[in-house]
Amino acid sequence: MKISYECGPCFLRQAKEALDLSTDDEELKMEVIEDIFQFLSNNFQLGTNSNSTGSAMHKLIKQKTGCRDPYHKEKIKGNEIALKYLPDVKKILEEDDSLENHVKIAIIGNILDFGAFTLDDDVESVIKSSLKKDLTVKDIDEFENSLNSHDKVLYLVDNTGEIVFDKLLLTKIKEYGLDITIAVKSEPILNDACMPDALDAGLDEFGDLVEIGCGTVGYVDSEISDEFREIFNNHKFIISKGMGNYEGLTEIDLSNKDIYFLLCAKCNTISRDIGVNLHDMLLFKK
Incomplete structure (x- = not known):
């Protein structure tokens, strides 16, 4: 973008x-x-x-x-916020175990983004109110068709903190019998999840963890490693979390991909590009 x-x-x-x-x-x-x-x-x-x-x-x-990871403490804070609300979201899933609800909660996790919010924003209040909202765009039927028609999926995670909620959606995806590959950043950038963060959150329980080969804001095609490019090219079905990955992936040809974007529209530029309102929560096929 x-x-x-x-x-x-x-x-x-x-x-x-x-x-x-x-x-x-x-x-x-x-x-x-x-x-x-x-x-x-x-x-x-x-x-x-x-x-x-x-x-x-x-x-x-x-x-x-000389500071390699400026947002180190903010990553910890993001995890703490996610873990605090984990019982609430699990309770929602106990009442409604639908695929749509799992998707919604994974997108709510995307709100934990200190690249879009300031350090003084009341992120917890935003999460609490978002739990009561419905998805503005929800290509849920197409998404389930893809889960049923593919045998593997590449899951591009976004933020530390958010990955706590991603685990709930990954649990649901496992029910469809897909092999899951989970991609993280190779170097710290903002509060994006790197390999140690993913391991600490237990994402390795759900699939193979791989690094994209760089530490960029979102996906930057020119910066990824040859190893990850091969992984990316070998996956037709891709789940992309967050605005940064959306911004980067929309710069390349995705015509041969079954790709779904899960995000909260947290800035006006993204909202206008997609054609939605600020703070809308979205699951859509590109």
Whole structure:
């Protein structure tokens, strides 16, 4: 997906947040933010890829500050929030064990995104209210047909915290007898799940864990490893979690894929691109 004018202030908000999480050195922050202004001045323009731009900006911050994982504590916080609400969502599934409800709860987990929310946002209240909402777009029949017609699926996870809720959907997918491959980031970026996070959450109980070969914002086709490209190409059925993966995957040819996007539309640029309202929860086939 290409950037819009609204991505500009969002990049700067993320830059400030990542800097505050990376260092207490005010002079260093000033130096890095000047570099970011220069970077955006040279690269922020119509037609620029949003994921590549965000990835390069966060890479610059990590290199300049020496902090490899600025969102480490926020990942822990995301897990804590997810675990706090896990009994509530399990109770919902006890009352309604439908595939749609499992999908809905996995999408609610996507709200745990500190790349889209600020550190001061009341994420817990958003989750609580979302539990009462229905999906705005729900290609649930097509999704179930794909579960019944394929023997394997590639599941692209998104955020730490969110993966706690992903386990519930993965449990449901296992009932359809599919072999599951679960893809995580190879390097920390925002609060995206990496291999240690996935192992800590127990995702290896549901399928083979693989790394995409890079630490980018969402999916960036030019950055993935040859090993992961082979895995990606060998899967016709793909489940993609989150806005970042949507932004990146819509940049490539998916005509030979059965691909479903599960996400909460957390910014105006994404909402307009898909044609939905802000904060809508979506399951749709591309």
